[in-house]
Amino acid sequence: MRLNQTLLLALFCLLVFPSQAIELNSIDISEGKTLKKAQIFNQWGCSGENSSPELSWSEIPIGSKSFAVTMYDPDAPTGSGWWHWLVVNLPANTQGLPANSGVKGGANLPEGASMVNNDFGFKGFGGACPPAGSAPHNYQITVYALDVAHIELPDNATAALAGYNIYQHLLGKATLTAPTNAR
Template structure:
């Protein structure tokens, strides 16, 4: 194969891969960019933190075929607990949803799509629990994930832990999309 033919083949392969990547399941937020710092607006109000404790707006696209519902989680693997820290876990989001509105994590669940349910977070209540790493720690990673599920509804209730919820979500996940952002208290 000539060098020009090889170059053409590589270019066509790269364009095809790029087009395929553009059709992959994706998660984003207009308020929190991937690999960036999280604004104090999303900080918890308690445990020494004094933020607004409001969840960010999230959007997803290109859900895979067979998706029947979604789940969204926010997890801090750097929390000094030995097991990380679950800041938010929403399940039973209808397949018709393509995102969650700003402050969808309000404890009264009024801003969630109908049928969606917030599991109890590691703060001990149902709703968004904002970022709040210990003062002086290096920046913590916050992993935002949307799961495309092959079931319309998970069997959960107000007593379901995030560990059990995570087990159920992972058992029904077709695909997932994530981004990571960072937060540090000075």
């Protein structure tokens, strides 16, 4: 009898509280495929175009009031990874970002959105630039659906502080991972 009650409760939860996974797509990035030259940094010995990828998302969780987007390298030899891009406060009606939205200064972002300093030390997109001779690094591009319209961050916020605030308001997320050792 107890097993039947557990199954009924699980079924009820699935019907009343359906899980809504975000769908994340890009014409520039494919899951498991090497990053293109456009997404490679253009400093520190790397010779790419340093352009943030086009992104689009759908299947938005109910109650989403804003979005955040990040690009993170967990394989960077730092002990804490490397943040390449952090965008917060994307309005709830945003369904994606065109290529090069991460230009310094934020001119290509939707109104109200802002960027947090990346680990290169500037507010903008800093493309992939793994150390010479390293194994491919797995760059994670993630969109987060949040339950607040605006995250308050100081102008000099760190990636860790932004991440903490993102995870305090998380409704759902989706990630594309693209490996590269291109310089």
